[in-house]
Each structure stands twice: as structure tokens, then as C-alpha cells.
Amino acid sequence: MLSDRSARLGEGVGDLSRNVRSRTRREILDAASGLFAVAGFKGTSLQDIAAEVGCSKATLLYHFDGKDAILVEMLAPAVGAFGVLDRQLAGLADDTVQLAAVKGYVDLVLSFRREVTVLHGDIPGLLRHPALADVQGMVDRLLDALASRSPDPSAQVTALMVLGAIPIVCMKPVAMNDDELRDVLVRSAAGALNARGA
């Protein structure tokens, strides 16, 4: 679970080498994310990924330190963006944080559909992973923001609902462009959050 070879090697090599290497790595990550999304992390074997990429299983483990490393590196951009959102929301006041959380969360999910699908597909198993440990805290703070940082249990339940409502659009394909979809998601989520008090 330590750093893979790309960190140690590839320092003094030529551009072509780096391109070939990074391209293979990207192909592996693409194939893996697709398979993880439809069959889950545990439901996808290294053999499956190797067959999809068109290489041997050993090649995967030459480029990555293990199956977990593939998963972690695949989720890295999404986790990073989630961290940015987390820090943004931390600086907002209680009366403005809710709408910002909804919009930011919707944007995040729509920007990383595949990653969200993978994460959503095996929440208990993956959030237990050490490399994804901080995600749990970010989720908790996002929930708090969605509830306007209110201690009211009903507000927290509604926040929980919004948390679960957005990622599901990653599963079923929908006949809408992303701008319209984003609008519907934000408006409906806001409707749910407002309905609690009304």
C-alpha cells in the first residue's frame, strides 16, 4: 500500500517512455473504473481488468502495487475534489452553507460519476480503507452542512436523504444534459430540505 513504481522510476527517462507508461496506467485505470462501477470492487478480479485492458495480470501488478492501489489511484481525483469542497464549506456561515453544500455536492457527483458509482457501490467496505479514511470525516461534515449545522434530528435525516438522493443518478442513465440535470438535482434537493420545516 506504499507508493508504486511511478514515484521511484521515470525520473531521468525520456518523454516517450513516460507517455507509454502513463498511457498504460490510464488504460488500466479506465478499464478498472468501468468494471468496478458495474460489478463492484470486490466483484471485479485482476483477471477481469487484465482481460479488459488486453494485458496480463502481472502487468497490472507491475504498474500498481496491488488491487487496492488501483482503486485508490482511481478515486484520487474525486477524493481531492471532495477535499476542496470540504474546505470551502468550512469557511461558510451557518445560514449560507446549506445551499452551497447542495450545489457543490451535485457538481462533485456529476463531475465524478464513475468514481461516485464505485464508492457508492461498496460504501462500508471502501470507507474502511486507510487511504480513504478522511473521506468519512468529509462525509460527516458535508452532512452537517446539508443540515445547516443544525442539531435537529429531522434536519439531519433530511441531509442524509439528500446525500443518498444525488448519487443514484449515476446508476441509471437519464435523457437529460448535465446542465438540466444539475438544475433538477439542486432544485429537488432544496425542496426536500425546505419541506422539513414547512
Added chain:
Amino acid sequence: MLSDRSARLGEGVGDLSRNVRSRTRREILDAASGLFAVAGFKGTSLQDIAAEVGCSKATLLYHFDGKDAILVEMLAPAVGAFGVLDRQLAGLADDTVQLAAVKGYVDLVLSFRREVTVLHGDIPGLLRHPALADVQGMVDRLLDALASRSPDPSAQVTALMVLGAIPIVCMKPVAMNDDELRDVLVRSAAGALNARGA
């Protein structure tokens, strides 16, 4: 966990035999559902279940035809109740079906939290199971009902959101009794559904 098997000697022979058998089966199903809920179906081995029950792996396979059979029988009551809801909604008019769908779905989820958690934890893998094939159709019809049977894509997206919003309360324990929780869920879901058009 099977220590008090010899109690109630005065009972009828057939009844006792059947009770012992059905109780062991129930213990297996309870242990399995708990493990499935926290680790997922694929993430739970027969060894894990056997250890939790306190018996051998072979005993599980004496009572059930296989790991899948445990899963199917565990989900059977929930699937049956879902079927009842499905038939109820089928007889409702387009302008009354939405609220009934919300209430019925919320009740269903709250009545079968564990089963919903298990199903929700491995949707793609489990809905592919032959014994759960009809669930997919029921989900589609529930989505249609939640959208008031409207072909409007935005209505269908909101229905999808409600579908995903409810089961998440099964994951995180919440400090509310079921009546209050049911009320919040129904009201917030209705808020999301109404916000679309407003």
C-alpha cells in the same frame, strides 16, 4: 447459542422437531442478514456466518441449498411486501399514485431496514439474481409511480432521487422513533417531488 435446545420436553414431537429446525434456520438467517448488512453479500463468507452462529459451515449447507439460498430466503419477506405494494399502486389513478408510492415505499423501507441495507449494498450484483428478477420490474414501476407516471425526464430524475434518498436512513442510526422518522421521510420526499414543478 444453541445451548437450550432441550427445553420444553412436553411439546409434541413433530412440533418440537420443526421448532428446532426452524429456529436454527432463523438463527442462521439473522446472523447472515447482520453480516450481509455490514460487509455486503460478497464480502461475507460462509465461514463468517458459521462463526457468528456458532456452528460449522457444513451445517449452513445442510439447512440451505447454498449461499444464494440464504440470501434469497432472507430477502423473501421484504420482496413479498414489495410485491404487495406493487400491486396496490397498480390499481391507483395517476393523480393519486405518487403520494401512495412515497408512503408505501417509506413504510416498506422502515419495515425491512436490514433487508433494504443488504439489497442497497449490492444492487447490481443482487438484482441480477434469477430469484430477484421480478424486483427490477417492481422498482421500475415504483419509479414510474413516484413520477406520477409522467414521461417528463425531470420528474423521473426526482423519482430516482426519492428512490435513493429513503434507504440511506437504514445505514446511519438516527435518534428518532419510527413514527417521527416516517413523517420526516414522507414530508421531505414530497418536498423534493413538488419542488420540481414549482
Added chain:
DNA sequence: ACAAAAACTGACCGATCGGTCAAATGCTGT
């Protein structure tokens, strides 16, 4: 052209998976 480095692979490993089976054990009715 050629040695070194990088990329790749087949063969193999221990562990674990779901599942089978014959034998052992406990319980029941007579």
C-alpha cells in the same frame, strides 16, 4: 550496434472461496 533499463509475461504460490460427502452424534417413537 549494443548494453542497460523498462515493460511485459507465464508459471507458480498460499489462502480462501462455495460446496460435497461419509461418518459421527443426538433425538424420537416403539
Added chain:
DNA sequence: ACAGCATTTGACCGATCGGTCAGTTTTTGT
């Protein structure tokens, strides 16, 4: 007491899992 049935179990099976390694092919710098 005894025959018969239900229940339980350890030993075992083939398949597959993630992962390792020695060796081969391809690419690179000179």
C-alpha cells in the same frame, strides 16, 4: 433397548482469488 431419522461435523474438492518471481521481449541512451 433398539431401530430409524434428523442433525452436525471434519476432511476434502476444484476453482479462483491477490500476489510473487524469474525470465523474455521491447524500448532507450549512447
